[in-house]
Amino acid sequence: MKLEGQTYESVTADFAWNIPANYNIGVDACDKWADGSGRVALIYEDHDGKATKYSFDQLKSLSGRFANSLLRHGARRGDRVAIFLPQSAETAIAHLAVYKAGMIAVPLFALFGVDAIEHRLGDSGTVALITDLSGIEKLRDIRQSLPELQSIYNVDGGEAGTQAGIYSFWGELQAASSDFTPVETTADDPAVIIYTSGTTGKSKGALHAHRVLLGHLPGVELSQQGFPTDATLMWTPADWAWIGGLFDVLLPAWHHGVPVLARRFAKFDGEAAFDLMERHGVSHTFLPPTALKMMRTVERPERWSLSLKSVASGGETLGEELIEWGRNTLGVTINEFYGQTECNVVLSSCAALYEPRIGAIGRCVPGHRVKIVDDAGQEQPPGTIGNIGVESPDPVMFLGYWQHEAATREKYRGRYLVTGDLATCDEDGFFRFVGRDDDVITSAGYRIGPGAIEDSLLRHPAVYMAAVIGAPDSARTEIVMAFIVLNPGFVGDENLARDIQQHVKTRLAAHEYPREIRFVETLPMTATGKVMRKELRLQVVSENGT
Numbered sequence: 001m002k003l004e005g006q007t008y009e010s011v012t013a014d015f016a017w018n019i020p021a022n023y024n025i026g027v028d029a030c031d032k033w034a035d036g037s038g039r040v041a042l043i044y045e046d047h048d049g050k051a052t053k054y055s056f057d058q059l060k061s062l063s064g065r066f067a068n069s070l071l072r073h074g075a076r077r078g079d080r081v082a083i084f085l086p087q088s089a090e091t092a093i094a095h096l097a098v099y100k101a102g103m104i105a106v107p108l109f110a111l112f113g114v115d116a117i118e119h120r121l122g123d124s125g126t127v128a129l130i131t132d133l134s135g136i137e138k139l140r141d142i143r144q145s146l147p148e149l150q151s152i153y154n155v156d157g158g159e160a161g162t163q164a165g166i167y168s169f170w171g172e173l174q175a176a177s178s179d180f181t182p183v184e185t186t187a188d189d190p191a192v193i194i195y196t197s198g199t200t201g202k203s204k205g206a207l208h209a210h211r212v213l214l215g216h217l218p219g220v221e222l223s224q225q226g227f228p229t230d231a232t233l234m235w236t237p238a239d240w241a242w243i244g245g246l247f248d249v250l251l252p253a254w255h256h257g258v259p260v261l262a263r264r265f266a267k268f269d270g271e272a273a274f275d276l277m278e279r280h281g282v283s284h285t286f287l288p289p290t291a292l293k294m295m296r297t298v299e300r301p302e303r304w305s306l307s308l309k310s311v312a313s314g315g316e317t318l319g320e321e322l323i324e325w326g327r328n329t330l331g332v333t334i335n336e337f338y339g340q341t342e343c344n345v346v347l348s349s350c351a352a353l354y355e356p357r358i359g360a361i362g363r364c365v366p367g368h369r370v371k372i373v374d375d376a377g378q379e380q381p382p383g384t385i386g387n388i389g390v391e392s393p394d395p396v397m398f399l400g401y402w403q404h405e406a407a408t409r410e411k412y413r414g415r416y417l418v419t420g421d422l423a424t425c426d427e428d429g430f431f432r433f434v435g436r437d438d439d440v441i442t443s444a445g446y447r448i449g450p451g452a453i454e455d456s457l458l459r460h461p462a463v464y465m466a467a468v469i470g471a472p473d474s475a476r477t478e479i480v481m482a483f484i485v486l487n488p489g490f491v492g493d494e495n496l497a498r499d500i501q502q503h504v505k506t507r508l509a510a511h512e513y514p515r516e517i518r519f520v521e522t523l524p525m526t527a528t529g530k531v532m533r534k535e536l537r538l539q540v541v542s543e544n545g546t
Contacts, residue, residue, distance in 0.1 A: 001218060001366065003226035008353045008363065015218065015366035019395055023187040025213050026063065026099030029254035031182065034060035041254060043233070043280065044089045045263040051280075054089055056257075062173055063096035064180030069172040070101060070128055073151045073165075077102035077183055080124045080193065084117065084131040086110040087240050087264035090155040090169060092250065094130045095240075099210070102183030105192045106205070107241040110135075110264075113507045115456055118142045119202050120195050121149060124402060130169060132156045187211040187395075193402050194243050196341040196447065203452055205402035206341045213251050215396025219345025219365040220252040223312035223337040224284050225352045228256040230309045235261035235277065236286040237268055238445070243341045244314065248286050258284075270295040278304040288445035289316040292334070293475060296322065301329045308332055312348075314339065315445040316477045317433050320358040336361055338431070340419050340447070342398045342411065343390045346370050347431050360430040361423070368394060372425045377414030382427045385434050389416030439533050441470030443478050446511050450533065456508045457482060460500050462490040467523050467531045471516065471540045482514035483523060483536055492519025 001011055033039055033056035042054040054062075075081060081098045083105060085091045098105040106124050108117065117138055121129070128151040129135075136154055143149070153169040185191075191212065193205040221227045234253040238245035253260045261280050265272060268291055277285065285308065287295070292313060295301070308330055314337040326334040333351035338361040347362035347370060364370045369391035372380045380386045390397065392415055400408035411417055422434040441448040450468035457466035465485040470478030484500070486492055497517040505513040524535040 001221045001226065003222075003229075003350070003352045006353065008350070011222075011353065012364070012366045017214075017367055017395060019187050019211055019214055021186060022184055023210050023214065024099060024182055024185045025191055025210050025251065026096040027182050028213065029099075029251050030056055030063065030096050031060050031100070033254070033257050039257065040259045042089060042092055043259060043261050044087075045261070045276070045280075047266070052089070054092075056254075059093060059096060061178040062093045063100060064178045065173040065176040066093055066097035066169075067101040067180050068176040069153075069167075070097065070103065070151075072176070073128065073167070075101070075103060075128050075151070078104065078190070079128070080104045080106050080126045082106040082108055082121055082124070082126040082129045082131075083241070084108040084110065084112070084129060084135045085155065087245070087262040088155070089262070090130065091240055092262070093173075095246075095251075099185075099191055100180065100182040102185055102189070104190050104207075107192070107194060107246060109239055109241040109509065111510045112138075113505070113509055114138050114142060115459075115507045116203075116452065116509055118145060119452075120205070121146050123202065124193055124205055127151065129153065130155065136166070185210055187214070188399075190399060192246075194241075194246075194341050196449075202455075203449060204404050204407055206398045207400055207402045208398050211395045212398075213247060213255060215367075215394065216247045216252055216345055217255065218367045219337060219339065219348055219396075220248055220312075222350045222353075222365050223310075223314075223335040223345065223348040225310040225332075225335070225350065227252070227284060227310065228258050230283060231256070231258045232283045232307075233259050233261055233280055234284045235263065235280070235282045237265060237273065237291050238286060238288060239264060243339075243344050244286060244288070244445075247344060248312070248314075253284075268294060270298040274298060274301060274304040274306070277306055277308065281307040283307055283309045285310075286312050286314075287334075289313055289318055289322070290444040290476060292318070292322055292326070296325050296329075306330065310335070312337055314345070315447075316442060317359065317361060323356065323358065337365075338362055338388075338433075339396075340421075343394065343417055343419065344396055346390050346394075346396065347388075357430050359432055361433050362431060363429045368396070370431070371416065372423060372431075373413060373416050373418065375413060377412075377416045377418075383424055385422055385424055387413065387416075387418040388421050388423050388431065389413060389418050391416055439469065441468075441478050441480055443470065443473075443480060444476040444511065448480060448512050452508060453480065453482070453504060453512055453514065456504045457484065457500065457514075459507070460503045462486055462496060462500065465523055465531075467533055467536055468514065469533050469536050469540065471537075472544055479515040480512060481516045481518070481540065483518050483520050485520060485523060 337348035
């Protein structure tokens, strides 16, 4: 989309989707740019600060080699291939290879624990996995419970050959041919499963088609001030396992031939982020609100000379203070956007077209039809609180939850996919977030479902019953809080609380452990025996006076 000299109304009126019948993410994001020119695609900086550049030509060759290796070891079109790595060249190569081979990528957050991995690999029926030594260590005790997992590729090289089905990633690439003809896929063929948190039971896999990349482009272009205008290098601290890192940054940038910087901090650091962006001359970035809040606390940010042209942010509502800080410190107006794993970046602000309204999460991105609807899917008048609904069909909308048809049906109200969030929309089309109609916790930019955490808590020998909610927090929006009824013989003291926290942190994920634990005698229950999380939330809100 060209924004110069345009208005929001003109851009919206002129927009039309162009979704070809045959389309493949890997070809679009890489092979079309591999023309022998050596055009830079990726700059990977390791933890020691050493930077390595990869061209589109190299990535085409390396992804072709990996696709051939997957085929040689029995993976076939439609099979699921999991990528359990942080931002890295290997992660990018694996994604491109999987798409080009007509397989389905299953990105996994590098900090997931054993329980989270076991569920996602088992539920998806993953046949091949790319990981590192730490990932292989987490697999030791669960490998036997994953009969469909036949091949494991270790990017660190060690452990290869020590067990049947474990291979050296780079060794395999060296031995394989780079001659590979991508599978011809349609735009509606499945390409990726991204697991999203739910309120009950295990997390569900949102299955997306190849068209999901094209569906993201209007939202990325709007939130990034007419991207790729003035774009020289794009970066995000968000992990590529999440839809924000993968489809808001990596793949849209490559669609436009813009290089991406890969540098995933083990723990986000505001000063390190400033330093990284200055050293590499980052022009465009997606910074989650929590990252922005941490950067705001850095003293004397004028020490760094930044080259930023655009900053986008999403996941939580930004306040006036953070918007103003962005203008004064980063030199840009931060554009907020809104979406979710099932249907992403459908609302956005765009300072290049209009002044943002503080407290609003944006207007409809051109090409998407978003309305406030009631529980029956009926559109509501301006100012009415209701469900954020996205009209289907829509190129960015998921195909459905993997092997969960009932849950997929429940996601829709008539022709609208409802996001689970409540909002209002004014007469000018600005949406304002009100709250959620479910129990999903929004913490530091992550959407966390209580079900998996409660399940993990119940595996601790001291826990008889558990309920998890999101408690208000100024830095993270919410923190995970657990209410626990203990088994007889256990004392609810600080030592036990720390032990339970560590149990969840190592078994599930570091960002999902309960930062606060309350030991209680009973939990509020419905007549049918369901925990009333809403009562617990109201109790906490009342205590805080908010």
